[in-house]
Each structure stands twice: as structure tokens, then as C-alpha cells.
Amino acid sequence: MKTQNAVLIKNIFITLAFASGLIIASNITIPFFPVPFTLQTLMLLIAIFYDVKIAFKSTLLYIFLGCIGLPVFANFENAYLIALHPYAGYLIGFIAGVALACYLEPKNLLNKILLFYAGLFGIGVPYLAFFVGLHEAIVGGFVFFILPETLKSILAYTIYRYIR
Numbered sequence: 001m002k003t004q005n006a007v008l009i010k011n012i013f014i015t016l017a018f019a020s021g022l023i024i025a026s027n028i029t030i031p032f033f034p035v036p037f038t039l040q041t042l043m044l045l046i047a048i049f050y051d052v053k054i055a056f057k058s059t060l061l062y063i064f065l066g067c068i069g070l071p072v073f074a075n076f077e078n079a080y081l082i083a084l085h086p087y088a089g090y091l092i093g094f095i096a097g098v099a100l101a102c103y104l105e106p107k108n109l110l111n112k113i114l115l116f117y118a119g120l121f122g123i124g125v126p127y128l129a130f131f132v133g134l135h136e137a138i139v140g141g142f143v144f145f146i147l148p149e150t151l152k153s154i155l156a157y158t159i160y161r162y163i164r
Helices: 002-026 040-050 052-067 088-103 109-132 134-141 143-163
Strands: none
Touching (some): 040 088, 040 109, 040 143, 088 109, 134 143
């Protein structure tokens, strides 16, 4: 029983740590139109590599905190304002991407990365297209991010290897 409680407490602490990391990472931004460049995906990938179920819980907590009005999203915005932004679909995509990586449970890290990005861009880009048009959404909301996200994936794996 003590061991189960210790594991539960450890998992709660790690979930809170990753959610806190998401809040910090979301506010390290480089303004870009139509979607700002942040370090959120770096933190999400590290969490996915560490433990996909903790990553999923951390992501839900992060989104929940924004939805109840705390300024946790990029540029310290909350869900009341964020729903009107072109990049709100990417927040939903975070949940979808982590859920795909979590519940399909691929053994290969590359497959986890691909599933995460499939969920992220699969929801984020079409949502963005409602605001800026399909061409701009594909170019500014996907193509522009291929190289940075590849580099963040490599960095996330490097950090994961260091902390595990």
C-alpha cells in the first residue's frame, strides 16, 4: 500500500511539473503569423517520451487551467480569448496528438512523434484555415514548422535521454 501511494504521489508531482513546464514553454514565444512559435511541443514531446499517460494528464491539466480562466496559454492568454484566435485548434491538437501517442502506445519513439504531430496538425491546420484560408494555413501553420519541429523533436529526445 505504501508503494502504491508513493507511486501515486510521484505521478501527481511529475504531472504537475510537466503542466508547469507547458505553461512556461507556451510563453517562450517568437511572434509569427498566423501561429506563434513556442516551445510547447518540445515540452509535450519530452513528456510523451517520459510517460505517455502522464503526458496526457499534463496536457489536460494545462488546457483545463486555461479554460477556467488562468492565463497559461501563449502570451499569457486564457481560453476566453484564445478561442477567437487562429491557433486555438493547435491547443485541441495537443490533446489529440498526445491521446494518439498515449492510447495507440507505439513502442517506437519515431511513431510516437508522428502520431503526436498527426493529431496536432490534423486539427490545428484545418482550424487555422477557417481564419486565414487553406493555402496560408498549410504554409504558415504546417510547412513553416517542419524544420523547427524536427529540431525540437531531436532536442526533446536528447533531453529525455539525459533526464531518464
